[in-house]
Amino acid sequence: MAPTFSADDIDEFVKFLVDRVGGGDGLEVLRRMEENRYRPSKKLMDYVASVIKNNPEYTLLDEQQVAFDAVMTAARRGVHDRQKQIIIIKGGPGTGKSVLAVNLVASLLSNHYSTHYVTGSKAFTETLRKIIDSRGQELFTYTNGCVDAQADSVDVLVTDEAHRIRDVSSNRFTPANKKSGLKQLEELIAAARVLVFLIDDHQIARPDEIGSAAYIREYAEKYKCTVHEFELEAPFRCNGSDAFVRLFFVSRFANRRHRTRGARGGPIVRLNIDKLHAA
Secondary structure: OOOOOOHHHHHHHHHHHHHHHOOOOHHHHHHHHHHOOOOOOHHHHHHHHHHHHOOHHHOOOHHHHHHHHHHHHHHHHHHOOOOOEEEEEEOOOOOOHHHHHHHHHHHHHHOOOOEEEEEOOHHHHHHHHHHHOHHHHHHEEEOOOOOOOOOOOEEEEEEEOHHHOEOOOOOOOOOHHHOOOOOHHHHHHHHEEEEEEEEOOOOOOOOOEOOOHHHHHHHHHHOOOEEEEEEOOOOOOOOOOHHHHHHHHHHHHHOOEEEEEOOOOOOOEEEEHHHHHHO
């Protein structure tokens, strides 16, 4: 285990560094440190996952669980696929997109996949950060937070409220050296192996928010990503019968075949929810 040094231990810290990297390879060690891919520690991932899973506000309902299982399967496979995977989950208000997103983050982290949650909503992001506390705050950020991210530095990037994606991350106050020259969506795609976008095509909060399923598909094709699409249907009740709601939704969702769109020359695959759910 590495020792801990405080501000009063400068001499000891210098000696520690000289003993270990003072043999002429210090610059090479520094280069490796600078270029090393950042990954949150397993302890941190386990902590964040446990906080979310133990919060009753984030419990999945039956209809959300079906989509969750299918997306988890696609995401786990996609991390090890040579081709980037994009998963689009469409749903209107009240269909549980954010609850689904948070549960995906928790489960992926508990399986030690480097996973980040991004959104255009400051209120929800700050709420999650308060729940997690300072130890895991860097895992929850905004859609403009990947400007300087290393390519493929994240296994899975979960983007909630993807309809709030903007054209670019920079604004008139952004220094020239901080501008990536890419669209905001391109920055997100570059940062991760698997990307999950939860989106409502009929919801726009501000005029400069341009995210849509069609927009994501366009850039997925540009970067030769495989796209999986799912849709959440608004929950409803029939004379207060939860059993009827579950029966209707599962029968509609489980029998639906989801088309997976490949890029030009890429694979065209059809996914069946029954097979994914059983995998």
